[in-house]
Amino acid sequence: MSIDHHPAPAGEGIGITETVPSPFRPVGLSPWPLAIAVASMLTSGGAIAVWAHHGYWLLAVGLLSFLAVITLWGRDVFRDALKSTKAAIIVGNSFRYAMALFITTELFLFVAFFWGYFNFFFFPDKQGIGYAPVWPPNAIHTINPLGEPLFATLVMLLSSTTLTGAFDGVLTGNRTNAKVGTFATLILGLAFLGGQIYEYANLPFPLFHGGIYPSLFFILTAFDGLHVVVGVVLLALALARLNDGKFGPNSFAGFQTIAWYWTFVDVLWLFLFVTLYWVGASAVTVS
């Protein structure tokens, strides 16, 4: 009725020879994981409330609580980092894995959106009822790629050079270069966002209820813009940390992962520029 007891000495056949103290510190209880889950539920519930015409209050509560929890959680993470600089070297590697994997998930999110775009770009006959098999659709005049989009592209390309300069400053211990480079990248990121706002204010087609092309244009550019916003916030964080005297030749995992993220956003825009704005332009474009 019950399991036999085989008294086997610990480790026999398992291959432990000796042990060493673990470099990994246990983490204490934290209210933030539960809080962020609740805040996310409130936010998504708030979105549903908006769609069901019940007003914006739940969405506002959700978003505010989400931002508050993120801030408090981030503060805890930074406090941890201050306490143990040596273990941070090892934990830094975990952070690198995490950021690389996070960027991969973001990449595959855009796989879905670009899949949607190429579905019609390569197979325009897949468009629905009453649409001629041409892409972009006949009724659509796209934005002139050599106008605002080219400006945005140059801004993003320039930002990768300033960021590389900043990272070089971190690696060589030149704090001034690091700060100036990060600040310049931040400003370029804001310039890009400004350009996108200008573009959205002067669109030659309605974003919603305008059919398949505006739908794809919106989801690709809006999610790209959202990622630039996140990138700008991360750059601001990196700048604040630099001003606090953090990041140096021996502890740069945080800066490095933020640079990776920005590079992802950069490459994403270049791909978007080439496929959506340039190759996907209609015969007659609007500036």
Add this chain to the structure above:
Amino acid sequence: MSDDILARAASLPAHDDHAHHSDRTSFWGRWLLSTNHKDIGTLYIVWAMIAGVEGGILSFIMRAQLMYPNNTLITSGQTWNAIVTAHGLLMIFFLVMPALIGGFGNWFVPILVGAPDMAFPRLNNMSLWFLVMGLIFVNLGLFVGQGTGIGWSLYPPLSDAQYQPGVSVDFTLMGLQLAGVSSLAGAVNFIATILNMRAPGMGMFKMPLFVWAMLVTSFMLIMAVPVLSGAITMLLMDRNFGTAFFEPNGGGDPVLFQHLFWFFGHPEVYIMILPAFGIMNQVIPTFSHKPIFGYAGMVYATMAIGFLGFLVWGHHMFVSGIGHDSKAYFEAATLVIAVPTGVKIFTWLATMWGGSIELKTPMLWALGFIFMFVVGGATGIVLANAGLDTDLHNTYFLVAHFHYVLSMGATFALFSGFYYWIGKMSGKPYPEFWGKVHFWTFFIGTNLTFFPQHFLGLAGMPRRYPDYPTAFAGWNFVSSVGAMVDALSLIIFAYVLIRIFTSKEQLADNYWGPGATSLEWSIPSPAPEHTFEHIPIIR
């Protein structure tokens, strides 16, 4: 990497002063705010059981309605579809995945690689609670309004605002988004733990095969789940923002959704079954008293399944109007997956061959798994044929196929892992006799439920209908009787749980004896709150 850790560890002060700091934590602190992989793993298993019981009740309602033709338990097709949808989503996203990946993965991946905890303990707890919030939302989708009657595959146009007005579908889709965040955070955590926190001396090819399974599963999650999130985002926008991604009247293409869904959906079936394979790789050598036959072959087979799983999504769309060349490709690519899967099956058989086999309860479930998975795999080969699938798609033959690989494949592995590790998790033995009764009743019950559905499907009975012509009455009755046997079996399982947690017996460290050779058997039962604060050096 591992040797780096050793070198660094030697230069670091011990952190024993931090140890056992949470011994004083309150009940609520421990179960709501935990950063301990074992507590979080336990919570995953508990929530999975809750979702599993709910999903099981829904399936029992379905079988009760289908027991006789012209039954009147559920007369509304929308309600029926809502039950079908919730059953599928609960079982996939809130039972199998949380239990296998979140539960056993959390509990045993850190222990099996000799790490004190997961790489990101707070993120770990976040994964858990995102899952719970997702579960709440999927339940809102079931109970609020008219219910989400779109099937687990969520196809538009049925899921459009035109055919499913109201908030139900929005709740369900948002629930899946939250569950997706949970899966992704969990996958990042597992990969970072496995790649960065292995004990010194544990090279990648010394890792237990369960850890390999979790690693490949996590990579699949990283690449599959975001595509679903993107598709759901587009679907939500079609419903609420007036976009036209899948809306033909606005120039959109509903088949695009099917591509995106199945680009996620097919890897998803391997995401569910690879951890199950991983458990088999721990259980079968233990009770055969032999090391696994062909370790490297098993690793490469796991990787091959993970890779091929991304190349075959179109076999779910043979009747969606894809071209003949596409059909030929997807059929051939699908059949190729039978090769690495066959490698696994034969590796298990070769492991048992000549071994001194002990038919303890976990081993019974493992043998049950192999049998069921081979049956489900064989019908999978039938369905992979684009010609045959034209007839069999959306019939009960398909229902039987995926319940054989999931309801019986994944679930049998789940129970196998449960009986294998519950002693390590609780420190108490399970009642061997009742464990075997649980197995045999479940084995008979599931076979009785699902085997006749092959005949129903071949005879042309379509799925997702609450009623059928009297010609199908006989086998439907048998199938429903099988569901009753399953229900009885789960009551027996509840009794087993009671027996475990009321037991006064205390198990030894390695209660399976010399067959069990992985690291979890070197620590006490139950596993103490913190393990490997002194990391082991593996020779």
